[in-house]
Amino acid sequence: MEKQRNLIWAVVLMGIILIGWDLGLRYFYPHAGEHPHAAASSTATSASGTAPASGDAAPAKPTREGGLQSPADIAIEAQDLKTALAAPTRVAIAAPGVSGSINLVGGLIDDLTLNRHRETSDAGSPPVRLFSPAGTPAQHYAQLGWTGDNGVQTPQGNTVWQADRTRLTPTTPVTLRWTNATGQTFAIRYAIDENYMISAQQSVTNAGTAPVSVKPFALINRTDRTASLDTWQVHSGPIGAFDGSVDFASHYKDVNAAGEVAPAGQTNWIGFTDIYWLSALVPDAGTKPSGSFRALGNGFFRADLIYPAATVAPGQTVSQSLRLFAGAKENRVLEAYEAQGISNFSLAIDWGWFRWFEKPIFWLLDSLFHAVKNFGIAIILLTLIVRGIMFPVAQRQFASMAAMRAIQPKMKAIQERYKDDKPRQQQEIMALYKEEGVNPLAGCLPMFLQIPVFFALYKVLVLTIEMRHQPFALWIHDLSSPDPTHLLNLFGLLPFTPTGMFGIGVLALLLGATMWLQFKLQPAAMDPSQQQVMAIMPWMMMFVMSTFASGLLIYWITSNLLTIAQQRYLYSRHPQLKAQATKDQVDIDRQVKRERKPAPNRPKKR
Known part of the structure; x- marks a missing residue:
């Protein structure tokens, strides 16, 4: 009788494990990170801007791959991309790792696809799209700019920049320029490598008669409706390295609840990660920008780098550099960038505590x-x-x-x-x-x-x-x-x-x-x-x-x-x-x- 009772308990326990495992998968996977999303407006966000206007959209269930899940969103995205990318105010990006364009209206890097990775395993599948213009359902872009003190006129989201070239490649950098009414010329010089790194140099030249004070910034703006699954074992969401330590503690829901999350320590890099993709801002060593994550409402989030104010005397030029990573989390590529001085960049892959064993495997x-x-x-x-x-x-x-x-x-x-x-x-x-x-x-x-x-x-x-x-x-x-x-x-x-x-x-x-x-x-x-x-x-x-x-x-x-x-x-x-x-x-x-x-x-x- 005792043995039969033990057998019954064993079978019941195994049944509980079996059913519990399936329910756990359903809890952690199909519904993890689920949010009621809203469509974006066509207005880009500046460093001090607000969230785009919202519309109605049905909740979507994130997947391991990420990306839009709603058929309606996918259809709208295709139409919006067709319209936005046909505009003449674009500078093409052509590199082995990525293709896309820079929008001269606002100077946004808002169109990037990954040449080495396809959306599905089908041979004819299109490349994965990482960045999409502001206002599209898959909104995800990077913006560099300045805020000014004492009424200094700085470039805005609707500013139309002038480019010295029509094509950014690994051998042909592109410089964007814009001059205000008081003689200050703002410039951003972009260069790109063979993989996923875009280098940017921001400069301000003062041809006016009085000194001006400007504060450079860089940001990544994205919607979480394209986010991949964020589970207890694999992080997806806000990410960064601060004082050399990679921070996986911030999640979209945490930023949404707090409004703003500013991790402690010097920012080594900051951005957003999916299971396979990463967009991150990397300040140069020696600079000390403050990094933070902000919730803009309606499922939109922003990662900011805000630099200390710089005074530009008449006849002088002040500049600072940073890098933008926008691509796939290929271990070999991340380790190469880490060897170039980006602190713990390869740990953007969420290996966890046992990476000492997982990485050799x-x-x-x-x-x-x-x-x-x-x-x-x-x-x-x-x-x-x-x-x-x-x-x-x-x-x-x-x-x-x-x-x-x-x-x-x-x-x-x-x-x-x-x-x-x-x-x-x-x-x-x-x-x-x-x-x-x-x-x-x-x-x-x-x-x-x-x-x-x-x-x-x-x-x-x-x-x-x-x-x-x-x-x-x-x-x-x-x-x-x-x-x-x-x-x-x-x-x-x-x-x-x-x-x-x-x-x-x-x-x-x-x-x-x-x-x-x-x-x-x-x-x-x-x-x-x-x-x-x-x-x-x-x-x-x-x-x-x-x-x-x-x-x-x-x-x-x-x-x-x-x-x-x-x-x-x-x-x-x-x-x-x-x-x-x-x-x-x-x-x-x-x-x-x-x-x-x-x-x-x-x-x-x-």
Whole structure:
């Protein structure tokens, strides 16, 4: 009766975990960061400006990719882009990393697409759009400018700048100029590199008769309706490095509640991150601007760099420089910028506390990918390497298991002798372990060693853009996404799409089958109730893992297959363990039959 009660509790607990996991995914993923958004007006925001006017829009559910989710927003965005980008007041941007344009009205960098990354895994998919003009549903742009003291006229959001070139490329910088009525000329010189960094030099030349005081600023303005998921494990939202430490503590909801958040410390860089994309302002070393995040209302936010006021005497020029990163969070690129002096820039990828282990796993996986040109094969090779490293541990595990089986008769004798004295029983069993040189926990060691590898690979698949849209074979076109097949709707033949853990695909089914076979080859648990729980576990895990990235399931399936092969080999090296396991299974089956056999009816006493 006690064993049956334990089994029932175990099954109930596993059911709670299974249902709770699916509900957790639904909570943290489809609804995380959900906001009622509003459409933007066509008015750009200056450093001291207010939020654009709002309209009506339906709430959207963020995704890992980010971007607009509402079909209405997507249609409006396409039309607005067509109109805005057709204006003659634009300077083209053409670089290997990005393409786009600068809007001479306001001097905004508001049109950027990423040449190396596509919106979907389809071959004909357009490049990812990062920046969109003010007033479009996906509003996201950068602006450099000045505020003036004592009535100094400075460029505004509707100022029309003059450009010395019509095209910004890595070999042809572009300078924008505007002169006010009192003789002050404001200039911004833009240069761009091969990747995602735009360098900017702001200068003010005073040809007037009196000194003027101006305060330079730089900002990034964006809507959160294009934000990617912000979860407990991967940050999406306001981000920056202050006094050399990357701050992941600010979220859109926090900035929205506070109105303004100004992290403590010197600003090394500041901006907004999605899981795969980053827009950030990087002040030059030695300058001391103040950095902050502001909520503008209706789902609009701004990251500011505001510099101390500078006095420009007649006949003099005052300038200062900064950089704008607007692109994909490619680890190699971020590390290169970090080596150039941007503090902890590679930590814009939210590796978390275990980056000391995750980054080597990423490096190995990325190296294997560059060698074989297929990320699925690279994952399989990584699994082979991990299992190969742990093979000596597995050998010791099996030796320990053989020793445990050999002392089972002695353990049973101790348990029978001291069945009414549990403390003495445990003491004698521990003495037996010591005398025979047996470690009862040795069998758990390989599992514990795999946990950090599994977690590291999970984080790598979730975080790193290098894995995004990487195909494997057949129907698997994106290893960073769940298996697109669904057994419950017969691969799309039935008119519905299973959601959550019920979207069982081929990979999840293979995972359950290989785990079941792996458990079958392991020595059976001595407790029949434990054995029944272990029989259910593979199919429970099949449901839980069905929502995970395909690459992670490929890793686990490969690991299971290697474990099965390893078990067969080690059983051949330890035949006594196999024979003992077979005998134990026979004994367990007999015990189960005895427990299930109804007790004979006893005659009633008269």
